[in-house]
Amino acid sequence: MSLIVQKYGGTSVGDLERITGVAQRIARYRRQGHKVAVVVSAMSGETNRLTAMGEDISQQRPDPREMDVLTASGEQVTIALLSMALQVESIDAKSMLADQVAIRTDSAHGKARILEIDTDYLRSEMDRGCVPVVAGFQGVDKNGNITTLGRGGSDTSAVALASALQADECQICTDVDGVYTADPRVVSEARRLDHVTFEEMLELASLGSKVLHPRSVEFAGRYRIPLRVMSTFADGPGTLITVENENMEQPIVSGIAHARDEAKITVSGVPDIPGIASKILGPVGRANVEVDMIVQNTAADGLTDFTFTVTRQDYERTIALLAPVVEEISARSVSGDNEIAKVSMVGVGMRSHAGVATRMFDCLASENINIQMISTSEIKISVVVAEKYMELAVRALHSEFGLEED
Ligand code: ADP
Ligand code: ASP
Ligand code: MG
Numbered sequence: 531m532s533l534i535v536q537k538y539g540g541t542s543v544g545d546l547e548r549i550t551g552v553a554q555r556i557a558r559y560r561r562q563g564h565k566v567a568v569v570v571s572a573m574s575g576e577t578n579r580l581t582a583m584g585e586d587i588s589q590q591r592p593d594p595r596e597m598d599v600l601t602a603s604g605e606q607v608t609i610a611l612l613s614m615a616l617q618v619e620s621i622d623a624k625s626m627l628a629d630q631v632a633i634r635t636d637s638a639h640g641k642a643r644i645l646e647i648d649t650d651y652l653r654s655e656m657d658r659g660c661v662p663v664v665a666g667f668q669g670v671d672k673n674g675n676i677t678t679l680g681r682g683g684s685d686t687s688a689v690a691l692a693s694a695l696q697a698d699e700c701q702i703c704t705d706v707d708g709v710y711t712a713d714p715r716v717v718s719e720a721r722r723l724d725h726v727t728f729e730e731m732l733e734l735a736s737l738g739s740k741v742l743h744p745r746s747v748e749f750a751g752r753y754r755i756p757l758r759v760m761s762t763f764a765d766g767p768g769t770l771i772t773v774e775n776e777n778m779e780q781p782i783v784s785g786i787a788h789a790r791d792e793a794k795i796t797v798s799g800v801p802d803i804p805g806i807a808s809k810i811l812g813p814v815g816r817a818n819v820e821v822d823m824i825v826q827n828t829a830a831d832g833l834t835d836f837t838f839t840v841t842r843q844d845y846e847r848t849i850a851l852l853a854p855v856v857e858e859i860s861a862r863s864v865s866g867d868n869e870i871a872k873v874s875m876v877g878v879g880m881r882s883h884a885g886v887a888t889r890m891f892d893c894l895a896s897e898n899i900n901i902q903m904i905s906t907s908e909i910k911i912s913v914v915v916a917e918k919y920m921e922l923a924v925r926a927l928h929s930e931f932g933l934e935e936d
Contacts, residue, residue: 531563532698533656537666537688540574541705542762543608546615552762553615555703556661560621565656567695569666569688570612572604577667577681580604594639598668598678602628605665605684613663623661626652628668628676633687635669635677642669642677643745644686647694664691685746693753700750700757701768702742707761708769709734709741711933712786716924719934723784724767727774730784730876733910737874738789747771774878782879782886783931788924789872790917792822793845794902796837797852799862802829809859810836813851819844822872823905823914833862837903839914842868870902871920874912875927887911893930899923 536556543549559566571577584592584600592600609625616623631652635642655662666684669677679686685702692700709731710720726734728751735744741759750757750771760768774780800806807826814821824838840848845868852864880886887904890911894901899922903914915923928934 531565533565533567533695534559535567535569535688535692535695535697535700537569537684537700537702538571538612538762539684539702539704540571540576542703543570543572543612544574546611548762549608549611549615550618552612552703553619553621555762556616557619557621560661566661567652567656567691567697568612568661568663569684569691570605570608570663571666571684572608576604576607577601595675598639598676602665602668602676602678605667609663609665616661616663621661622659623663624655625663625665627665628687629670629674631662631664633664633669633690635671635679637671637673637675637677639675639677641680642671644669644679644690647690649694652691652695679745680743682740682743683745685743686749689746689749689755689757692755692757693749698756700755702746702757702759703762704741704759705762706741706759707764707766709739709759709771709785711784712924712928713739713741713788716788716921717786717928720928721934721936723769725770725772726784727878728771729774729909730878731771733874733876733907734785734787737787737876737910737912738872739785739787780879781877782883783875783877783933784879785876786924786927786933787874787876788920789874790920791842792839792870792872792914793842793848793866793868794837794839794870794914795845795848795852795864795866796835797856797861797864798835799833800836801860802832802834806859807836810852810855811838813855814838814840814848817847817851819848819851823903823912825903839870839872839903869917870914871917872912872914873920873923873927874910875931876910878909880909880911889930890927893926894923897922897926899926 613623613625666687708722712720732747757771822839
């Protein structure tokens with residue numbers, strides 16, 4: 531008998547029939563004698579719908595506290611419905627909001643971090659045979675305000691709960707039967723991986739593979755929580771996220787990630803003198819805009835171009851922010867492109883293999899895809915390309931590196 535935390539995503543609880551299916555799945559685990567705690571997301575599309583309403587009524591300037599109250603409501607619906615469906619299966623179940631558990635976070639509305647989780651109430655309910663059904667994505671700060679963890683954050687709720695309960699496994703139950711070599715919606719030949727290392731999964735998730743929320747992987751790695759991605763709708767082992775096994779031959783490239791919501795900003799004709807990067811990026815950072823890749827060209831005639839990427843959501847705001855900076859530093863202009871995408875190859879095997887980058891660039895060149903920016907780390911290479919070539923790039927690289935083959 532083990533203690534399992536299971537998380538069900540939006541598609542898995544997308545309608546009443548599916549919620550009943552999830553209840554029957556949980557009932558099977560209970561009948562096998564396992565203790566189960568459940569975390570659920572809102573019904574698919576619901577968080578988008580709530581967000582759009584909040585943006586609409588506030589004229590695109592929603593108060594972050596109220597936005598969290600609004601978006602957290604999606605999960606309140608599914609915990610109640612799933613608990614009722616479990617009761618129909620003769621399983622004792624009880625819905626719990628984050629403040630009832632309690633899941634304590636900091637006060638960063640919209641991107642709160644979990645600080646601690648009380649387990650006394652949860653444990654006492656589980657000890658008497660009850661299945662707690664906990665609202666994912668939400669938390670409560672020290673002043674009792676509702677917070678949310680960021681889009682896709684229910685994965686992190688589940689891993690944090692598994693850690694607090696010292697669970698034997700955290701299962702992320704979703705609409706794919708594991709982690710694939712690329713998004714199966716883009717590459718039909720993508721292959722399910724039996725294992726992927728925490729380090730690789732963290733890169734893949736951070737670089738756009740939305741199958742897991744990046745912070746859930748970080749958390750699971752840090753606290754060594756066995757984490758498995760599996761299908762809600764079919765049986766199978768799924769993908770286990772593991773620590774790197776040094777005795778095992780590692781593939782050079784394990785997976786390809788893509789991120790569509792990127793934008794690129796260029797400040798041109800910048801005087802090539804000390805302090806310029808900080809003059810440009812200082813105001814951007816202070817406005818809480820996260821900068822990803824940065825490139826500064828070599829100077830010609832004492833002038834250079836400075837290019838960086840931000841999320842598409844921050845694009846307009848960042849351009850506006852830089853208008854006075856351009857004047858201040860006597861640069862020529864600020865321009866941008868919000869139809870770009872990032873394609874990344876990830877693999878721990880890259881550490882010991884030279885030439886991966888060249889092969890990647892050759893492959894993209896042979897497809898006539900222009901590379902606009904490049905960034906590398908020990909186990910990944912990312913390129914920025916025009917958004918319209920993104921899917922082609924992912925497919926071409928998948929085939930070039932033979933990822934469809936076991
Ligand atoms: P949930 O609602 O269950 O949290 P998500 O939509 O957040 O599900 O994540 C599952 C989706 O992630 C899949 O449907 C798939 O399209 C996408 N995805 C992206 N990259 C990958 C990958 N490498 N392996 C599996 N799925 C991926
Ligand atoms: N419902 C939230 C979202 O759509 C959290 C989650 O699904 O993980 O982002
Ligand atoms: Mg998700």
